[in-house]
Amino acid sequence: MTNADHTAPQSGGFDSNADVYARLESIRQSIDNIDAALIHLLAERFKFTQTVGRLKADHGLPPADLAREARQIKRLRALAEESHLDPAFAEKFLNFIVAEVIHHHERIAGGAAEA
Numbered sequence: 001m002t003n004a005d006h007t008a009p010q011s012g013g014f015d016s017n018a019d020v021y022a023r024l025e026s027i028r029q030s031i032d033n034i035d036a037a038l039i040h041l042l043a044e045r046f047k048f049t050q051t052v053g054r055l056k057a058d059h060g061l062p063p064a065d066l067a068r069e070a071r072q073i074k075r076l077r078a079l080a081e082e083s084h085l086d087p088a089f090a091e092k093f094l095n096f097i098v099a100e101v102i103h104h105h106e107r108i109a110g111g112a113a114e115a
């Protein structure tokens with residue numbers, strides 16, 4: 001079964017339970033692949049933000065940059081709209097990640113070795 005198959009209209013009649021479960025399984029494989037990609041992307045993002053945190057700590061810059069965050073929110077809300085994703089969700093998602101990044105930066109600035 002290809003990725004396109006699980007979204008194809010069914011050819012009339014009733015699907016057996018087995019058909020429904022096969023389609024569900026196929027769709028879930030794609031969902032699992034996307035979830036894996038998200039984890040990999042987040043891991044890469046956090047590697048870069050850790051580097052930013054060390055740079056800021058070394059030069060006495062504050063952990064948060066609200067002007068930068070405002071620009072990111074504006075950009076991501078526009079991208080979400082173009083992609084038919086709820087912009088409010090995109091903003092909440094970014095804020096959730098940034099809050100974690102700022103915790104890391106605060107720990108780095110406080111001299112915690114594991115931050």
Ligand SMILES: C=C(O[C@@H]1C=C(C(=O)O)C=C[C@H]1O)C(=O)O
Pocket residue numbers: 049052063064065066068069072097098101102
């Ligand atoms: C990574 C930074 O630090 C913070 C975290 C941000 C982020 O995760 O994108 C953005 C702005 C800052 O509040 C940065 O200043 O670039």
